[in-house]
Amino acid sequence: KQEVTQIPAALSVPEGENLVLNCSFTDSAIYNLQWFRQDPGKGLTSLLLIQSSQREQTSGRLNASLDKSSGRSTLYIAASQPGDSATYLCAVSFNTDKLIFGTGTRLQVFP
Amino acid sequence: GAVVSQHPSWVICKSGTSVKIECRSLDFQATTMFWYRQFPKQSLMLMATSNEGSKATYEQGVEKDKFLINHASLTLSTLTVTSAHPEDSSFYICSAFQTGIYGYTFGSGTRLTVV
Numbered sequence: 001k002q003e004v005t006q007i008p009a010a011l012s013v014p015e016g017e018n019l020v021l022n023c024s025f026t027d028s029a030i031y032n033l034q035w036f037r038q039d040p041g042k043g044l045t046s047l048l049l050i051q052s053s054q055r056e057q058t059s060g061r062l063n064a065s066l067d068k069s070s071g072r073s074t075l076y077i078a079a080s081q082p083g084d085s086a087t088y089l090c091a092v093s094f095n096t097d098k099l100i101f102g103t104g105t106r107l108q109v110f111p
Numbered sequence: 112g113a114v115v116s117q118h119p120s121w122v123i124c125k126s127g128t129s130v131k132i133e134c135r136s137l138d139f140q141a142t143t144m145f146w147y148r149q150f151p152k153q154s155l156m157l158m159a160t161s162n163e164g165s166k167a168t169y170e171q172g173v174e175k176d177k178f179l180i181n182h183a184s185l186t187l188s189t190l191t192v193t194s195a196h197p198e199d200s201s202f203y204i205c206s207a208f209q210t211g212i213y214g215y216t217f218g219s220g221t222r223l224t225v226v
Binding site: 041044049091093099 | 117145153154155156157160202204206208212213214215216217218219220222
């Protein structure tokens with residue numbers, strides 16, 4: 001069964017800290033991996049997309065890495081800000097048809 | 112770009128009535144769209160894959176007669192919750208996939224409350 005797991009489930013940190021969110025998946029034959037952000041009661045905002053041939057992607061303070069052989073991806077957030085508070089979702093497509101979501105990490109950054 | 116518009120953003124309906132939710136790809140064509148359901152403080156669960164011009168593919172445990180999906184054009188998919196009951200109350204989100212740098216793009220979601 002193809003599964004995606006995220007740890008930690010929740011994280012609360014002071015402003016300015018560098019963070020690492022973890023995502024693991026059970027099948028190394030992935031098509032791509034995507035990180036999303038979800039604010040309460042809202043839809044999903046795409047943060048970074050890593051295709052299977054890539055090892056990492058960067059956007060501003062965000063960096064996502066992909067290691068297919070170990071079935072892991074990490075999302076690195078530099079110099080966290082209160083505005084980064086949200087739920088972060090990792091999602092993997094094992095083919096072009098389905099996107100399997102992880103359980104999410106609820107992040108709170110306090111001033 | 113890759114923008115997916117979803118309407119309505121919220122809806123309240125009486126038990127036994129039907130509700131239609133629309134999902135549109137605004138600046139690209141989507142032969143495949145996806146419908147998800149999300150319960151409070153839980154992740155997204157794929158309900159069905161909507162295929163333009165053909166029948167939707169439903170995930171195990173999803174009642175296709177309750178959740179009717181129509182994908183009549185390359186830019187529009189609709190989800191109709193038929194004979195809604197309070198247990199159908201949830202957050203429904205659609206998405207579309209675009210090859211290249213965008214990957215999956217999601218709509219803003221629809222909060223359905225059945226009273």
